[in-house]
Amino acid sequence: MIYNLYFHLRFYYPYFVGMANESLYIMLMNWFKIADKIEQLNLSAEGLAEIEVSGKKICISVKNDSIQACAAKCPHAGGIMANGYVDALGNIVCPLHRYCFSLQNGRNTSGEGYFLKVYPVETRPEGIFVGIKENNLFNW
Numbered sequence: 701m702i703y704n705l706y707f708h709l710r711f712y713y714p715y716f717v718g719m720a721n722e723s724l725y726i727m728l729m730n731w732f733k734i735a736d737k738i739e740q741l742n743l744s745a746e747g748l749a750e751i752e753v754s755g756k757k758i759c760i761s762v763k764n765d766s767i768q769a770c771a772a773k774c775p776h777a778g779g780i781m782a783n784g785y786v787d788a789l790g791n792i793v794c795p796l797h798r799y800c801f802s803l804q805n806g807r808n809t810s811g812e813g814y815f816l817k818v819y820p821v822e823t824r825p826e827g828i829f830v831g832i833k834e835n836n837l838f839n840w
């Protein structure tokens with residue numbers, strides 16, 4: 701009995717806590733409609749566009765019908781991400797020094813140790829939405 705309890709806590713507790721954190725994170729988002737359809741996004745030949753949402757400049761990437769969003773400027777030296785491209789692995793490549801970032805989690809996949817802010821994107825029947833975390837007392 702005690703072993704079973706230990707087993708369940710050890711293996712399932714992190715999973716439930718992770719789910720709860722993720723749900724809370726999504727709930728604290730403000731969702732902004734950026735377009736009705738992908739065609740309205742004014743994408744470059746590389747499938748990238750820079751837009752402004754709620755006073756923030758954001759880079760939108762569309763590749764293979766997958767829509768992702770990240771910060772408009774590179775965390776290294778401010779390169780304009782919308783002028784870069786998305787490589788075959790789905791990483792966005794900065795046009796200035798070619799550092800690569802995962803569009804899934806913002807990790808600097810070329811290994812320089814930077815982090816690119818990414819935003820969740822949802823395609824709903826009403827249009828395409830980007831989630832931006834609310835600015836409040838706890839958002840330092």
Ligand code: FES
Nearest residue numbers: 774777779794797
């Ligand atoms: S400014 Fe983006 S890699 Fe240097």
